[in-house]
Each structure stands twice: as structure tokens, then as C-alpha cells.
Amino acid sequence: MTLNDVAKVMFTNGANRVLVKRLANNDNSKNQIYLGSDFDVIRIIPSGEMRCAGVSKKGPIFKASLNLFWLNTSGNLEQAKYSQIILYPNYPETRMSGFLKGCTLSPSHLMQPPTPQQRKQRADKHRFLILGVNEKNVFAYCTGWDDPVSDELNQAIDNDKLLKVATVFYEYVQTGKSTQQKLVEKLHAIYLSGEIESCRLNKQGVMQPYTALNGAGYTLEAQFGITPNGCSDPDFFDWELKAHSGSVVTLMTPEPNIGSYLDDLETFLRQYGTRKTADRLDFASKHLVGNFNIKTALTMHLDGYDPVSKGITDPSGGLFLKNASGEIVAGWSFDKIIDHWKKKHSNTCFVSYTIRKSSLNYYQFGPEITLGKGTSFDRFLEALYTNVIYYDPGINMKFNGQTWKPKKRNQFRVKWNNISFLYEFLQTIDLSEI
Incomplete structure (x- = not known):
């Protein structure tokens, strides 16, 4: 698949924007996925009703559910029903959790915490999280470290071909105007x-x-x-x-x-x-x-x-x-x-x-x-x-x-x-x- 192929499936399923995040080694099922140091992301990724979730070492916590669906290379979709977004307003930090649980199409093999050897081997490589969003839903796809789409995205970001939004995301626009x-x-x-x-x-x-x-x-x-x-x-x-x-x-x-x-x-x-x-x-x-x-x-x-x-x-x-x-x-x-x-x-x-x-x-x-x-x-x-x-x-x-x-x-x-x-x-x- 190319980036355009992934985006096309997302647009076909109702997405009106496609967002891209370059994942670090620490973006995994154990540490959750880091979504930025402020709350910009919750204004572009639709989420459910915000609720107070107590206090942690990072201070107060607020959570909201995500209506997130993983898609595969065949264009099939499956909902990850336990997905949620977590806000730590005093840290400040926003993360995504529960995005693998109970979903057979989730890329669990790409989200495992790396061993020290794997961390070293992947020092110069990246996976990418691609999100198609509309007013209610999030459609997700994750690339591998040696995926052609990863190479395509690395080049696009390095050459300033994608617009940066919400601190850690980039927006992919197929054609037309912003x-x-x-x-x-x-x-x-x-x-x-x-x-x-x-x-x-x-x-x-x-x-x-x-x-x-x-x-x-x-x-x-x-x-x-x-x-x-x-x-x-x-x-x-x-x-x-x-x-x-x-x-x-x-x-x-x-x-x-x-x-x-x-x-x-x-x-x-x-x-x-x-x-x-x-x-x-x-x-x-x-x-x-x-x-x-x-x-x-x-x-x-x-x-x-x-x-x-x-x-x-x-x-x-x-x-x-x-x-x-x-x-x-x-x-x-x-x-x-x-x-x-x-x-x-x-x-x-x-x-x-x-x-x-x-x-x-x-x-x-x-x-x-x-x-x-x-x-x-x-x-x-x-x-x-x-x-x-x-x-x-x-x-x-x-x-x-x-x-x-x-x-x-x-x-x-x-x-x-x-x-x-x-x-x-x-x-x-x-x-x-x-």
C-alpha cells in the first residue's frame, strides 16, 4: 500500500482529514501512545464525553472514549472498543490507551515494548500512526519500520511536504486546498x-x-x-x-x-x-x-x-x-x-x-x-x-x-x-x- 491507498480507504469510510504521527520507541502498548504536550490533539481527534478520573503521580487525570477502528491492507475495519484518550493537564501530556484490547485487526505485533537490542536497531527507523478522522470516528493504520509507506512519510516530512498540526501530528492532503x-x-x-x-x-x-x-x-x-x-x-x-x-x-x-x-x-x-x-x-x-x-x-x-x-x-x-x-x-x-x-x-x-x-x-x-x-x-x-x-x-x-x-x-x-x-x-x- 502507498500512503494514498491508506488515505483513500479512510476517506471512503467517511474520514474528512488524515493525520500522521511519527512514532517513537516509547509509543507502545506498555507506555501508551504519546499525543503531545498540550491539548491541541483533542480538538482534532473526536472523543466522547470527558470525565474526571482521579489523581495520579502526574496530577489530575481526565479521560474520554474514542470511537476508533483499525483497518488492514485489505480495507477491513474492526472497532477497538476500549480505546480512550487520557489528559494530564498539569504535566501537561495527552496519551492514547486501550487501542489494542479486544480487536483482532489491531497491529499488536507493531506495538510491543522493544528490547534493548531492538531499540538500538530501530534508532534511525520509525513506524507511523495514520489516523483518518471525522466528527465522530477515528480510523487507524500503523506502518512497520521498513514499510514503503514509512519511507514515503519520512521523505514527505523531511521535505516539508506535510502541514504540521497539533504539535506532534502532520496532515496529509490528497489534492486541492487547505x-x-x-x-x-x-x-x-x-x-x-x-x-x-x-x-x-x-x-x-x-x-x-x-x-x-x-x-x-x-x-x-x-x-x-x-x-x-x-x-x-x-x-x-x-x-x-x-x-x-x-x-x-x-x-x-x-x-x-x-x-x-x-x-x-x-x-x-x-x-x-x-x-x-x-x-x-x-x-x-x-x-x-x-x-x-x-x-x-x-x-x-x-x-x-x-x-x-x-x-x-x-x-x-x-x-x-x-x-x-x-x-x-x-x-x-x-x-x-x-x-x-x-x-x-x-x-x-x-x-x-x-x-x-x-x-x-x-x-x-x-x-x-x-x-x-x-x-x-x-x-x-x-x-x-x-x-x-x-x-x-x-x-x-x-x-x-x-x-x-x-x-x-x-x-x-x-x-x-x-x-x-x-x-x-x-x-x-x-x-x-x-
Whole structure:
């Protein structure tokens, strides 16, 4: 098989990206497979729900299952049901384990710990782990040390023919353009189309007018065929789209998974919200970590986080809104935050826009767009602790004459001028100059 043959089987089975890792001797069934020193990899390799798994010598542990299938040279697939990804946020380190157990097609003969003699013999040779990924599945293939595909990959990497991603991986593209090139071309066409009437797609994918004030994001997503279904997967291949007008950007909107908020929203709003009219309850006030909010009488805490080491000390901790008695009224555990963060912050494209107000607003997207890459989870937690990122909910309940109808929007936001704190790499492109 050639690399193209392997990739073709993966694409045929539904993969939309092919990733390659050059394996070291220590990448084996005993030591697990090393996936990098940060969490970049969990944003490109799909995994199940993140869960707290206690504390080890390396500090707190978080795990998530992988829907991983091994394939052989004949193109046959078999699931490795015990595969999982393991995160050590304080080390920091990410590894893959359980990838051989219970799977007859797994390359167990290529994953045995080497003897000292084998380690010496293979000093200048490499196996390669090839992963085809889509939104849910991982298709895996491993080469041998003297495999023709290994030779092909060594040459491609040494000659800079593959794009490096997620620290220790490379991406193989058969033909065509990168996802970034496709994104920029699409946005360029949207910019050239001029003003766009405020709209959104309904559940059936049909375009319809949108009259509310927050139409910029919906209108932009509609141009990409994205329905506003609350899905936290990236919007365009591995890119998340964010429309911004130069003031504030909403990063994510995860629902709390802890606290009395979950028990009864009406009771929560009556206790900690405000009543603007007889038929409306609101919870809409900015909360900063370590600051008492006079309006709600609540304080935001980042429990289990050490600001000195910038690491997690207690994996059962998280971001918690507490009342004067210290009770958690709404909160997001660390595993919940990681789970949402991994899906929403792979690569982000911030699209500027201007608005012409009318009975239906009109939006002009561009010409400036900003591409953000290389955000890390420890950077995200530090931004929360230092109030660069803040909680700014827009939650209400309205009485329609018979029942109270809820609207939930738990927003985590950042001022546009502070966006550079979140990314290692920012690139601004002027679409009018393309």
C-alpha cells in the first residue's frame, strides 16, 4: 500500500482529514501512545464525553472514549472498543490507551515494548500512526519500520511536504486546498456579495428573515448552510466562525451541569435574578472570578485551580457560582469545561461586520477577518481567573398567560481588545486586498 491507498480507504469510510504521527520507541502498548504536550490533539481527534478520573503521580487525570477502528491492507475495519484518550493537564501530556484490547485487526505485533537490542536497531527507523478522522470516528493504520509507506512519510516530512498540526501530528492532503484556503475564499465571496439581509436557516435548512437584534452570527452561519441547532461542533471543517463588531465576542454557551439552577429555573431566577415586569424574570449580569456581584448576590469561584502553577489541583473542581452560604447555585465542572472547550476552540475565524439598521437589519461582512490558532486549555483557565474571560448570562423566563417560558443563554465572553490573550497565533486578513 502507498500512503494514498491508506488515505483513500479512510476517506471512503467517511474520514474528512488524515493525520500522521511519527512514532517513537516509547509509543507502545506498555507506555501508551504519546499525543503531545498540550491539548491541541483533542480538538482534532473526536472523543466522547470527558470525565474526571482521579489523581495520579502526574496530577489530575481526565479521560474520554474514542470511537476508533483499525483497518488492514485489505480495507477491513474492526472497532477497538476500549480505546480512550487520557489528559494530564498539569504535566501537561495527552496519551492514547486501550487501542489494542479486544480487536483482532489491531497491529499488536507493531506495538510491543522493544528490547534493548531492538531499540538500538530501530534508532534511525520509525513506524507511523495514520489516523483518518471525522466528527465522530477515528480510523487507524500503523506502518512497520521498513514499510514503503514509512519511507514515503519520512521523505514527505523531511521535505516539508506535510502541514504540521497539533504539535506532534502532520496532515496529509490528497489534492486541492487547505481548509484555511477554502474558508478565506468563501468569506471573500460573501464580502463581495455586499450587504445581506438579516436571516437564519430553520431546522429544515430553509432561509428565513430574522428580526431580532442578534442576527449577525445567524446571518453569517446561514451563508455557510449552518442551522442554529446548538451543536458545539466546528462550523466549517475545523474552523469555528465568530461574527464580531469590534466590541465583545461570545466564546461559548455551555449549560451548567451542577447546582440548583438545574433543579428549578424559575426558583433560581426568583432568588438571584431580577423582575423587570410582572411577566418577566431575568438573570443577566456580568460575573468575574473572585468578585461579588451586587445585583445577584453571587460570587464566581474557580475552585481546584492554582494561579501560580496555572494548573488544576483538584479534578473535581471547576467554575462555580456560589451564594453567601457557599452553596453552588450554578457551576461547570472541569470535565464539562474541557468537553465544551475541545469542540469550540480548534481554529477560530473572527469575521468583522458593520450593520445598517432597518425594519430588517443588513450586515456587511468583512473586509477584515482574524484567524486564531493555538489556544490552550491552561491559557483558557488563566483567562478565566484573571477576568479576561467573564460570565455574562442572558437568561430569562416570560409568562405567556399560562406558563413560564424559559430562554437560556449562559455566555462566556471576551472583549475584542483582549482576544490576543487566548491565542498563540493571530493572523489578520483584509478580504478587499485578495
